[in-house]
Amino acid sequence: MGPCILVVDDDHLILNMIADFLRSEGYSFDLADGAVKALKLLESKKYDIILLDKNMPGLDGTGEEGGMDILRYIRSQLIPSETIMLTGYATIDTAIEAMKLGAFDYLLKPFSLDNLRSKINRLLEYRSFFDPDKTIDIYKGIRSEILHLIDNKSSLSDNELDKSLVSLNKKIDKLFRLFKESERLILVQRESLANVAICAEQLKQIGTETSKGKNLINEICKYAGMRL
Numbered sequence: 001m002g003p004c005i006l007v008v009d010d011d012h013l014i015l016n017m018i019a020d021f022l023r024s025e026g027y028s029f030d031l032a033d034g035a036v037k038a039l040k041l042l043e044s045k046k047y048d049i050i051l052l053d054k055n056m057p058g059l060d061g062t063g064e065e066g067g068m069d070i071l072r073y074i075r076s077q078l079i080p081s082e083t084i085m086l087t088g089y090a091t092i093d094t095a096i097e098a099m100k101l102g103a104f105d106y107l108l109k110p111f112s113l114d115n116l117r118s119k120i121n122r123l124l125e126y127r128s129f130f131d132p133d134k135t136i137d138i139y140k141g142i143r144s145e146i147l148h149l150i151d152n153k154s155s156l157s158d159n160e161l162d163k164s165l166v167s168l169n170k171k172i173d174k175l176f177r178l179f180k181e182s183e184r185l186i187l188v189q190r191e192s193l194a195n196v197a198i199c200a201e202q203l204k205q206i207g208t209e210t211s212k213g214k215n216l217i218n219e220i221c222k223y224a225g226m227r228l
Contacts, residue, residue, distance in 0.1 A: 002027060003028075003127075005022060005027050005048065005049045005050070005051060005120075006031075006042070006045075006081070007029060007032070007050075008052045008070065009056070009086060010056040014109070017113075030045070034056060034057060035056060035057065035067070035070050036059060038052075039073065042073070047081045048082070049083075049124075050070075050081050051086060051116075052070055053067050053086045053088075054085050054087040054088075054094060067098075068101065071098060071102065071103060072101060075102045080133070082123055083098075084103065084119050084123065085105070085106040086107050087106065096147055099147065102140065105123060126139065134178060135175070138175045145168045149168075
């Protein structure tokens with residue numbers, strides 16, 4: 001089953017454009033034309049990805065950053081959805097603000113459908129890791145520290161900057177240790193399946209007294225041959 005996507009935007013032209021795109025890509029999705037409707041959907045259904053407009057009326061019907069209200073709600077409720085923020089204000093500052101609150105990525109309007117596809121695929125690649133939750137958490141932690149350094153570099157002393165860089169290096173090392181563990185598990189699986197294949201072939205040569213046993217051995221050989 002593919003990912004389920006929630007699209008939140010008060011601009012119906014953009015909402016319909018994204019809906020047509022997701023439909024053509026074969027994704028399952030729901031649409032919300034405002035923060036209040038988005039909140040109701042989040043309370044009743046789980047989503048893998050949320051495409052969330054940043055600039056729209058808030059949960060109380062006022063303001064211009066309803067997307068940030070939803071993002072804060074997702075964070076406070078520990079909802080396991082990853083968010084790609086959509087913003088019509090072409091400044092990186094607004095995107096950085098959203099990422100500090102936990103958004104995975106952002107798109108500046110107007111955007112192309114190819115760019116939207118690229119952002120979704122990038123997020124799905126992270127979710128396909130052996131331990132996606134841990135990987136994404138480490139990724140966000142590293143990014144948060146980088147953004148903090150960018151914001152505060154001029155006000156940090158050499159000692160404080162050094163400590164921040166050491167902390168950042170530790171998180172990067174942790175991420176690569178996770179990748180290394182994933183590789184180790186793949187190698188173990190490949191070796192184990194290779195051994196299963198060898199044993200199955202030996203059993204086939206010895207033979208069994210029942211057709212059921214022979215069928216079972218054939219199944220072992222078939223699945224063992226599907227090793228990585």
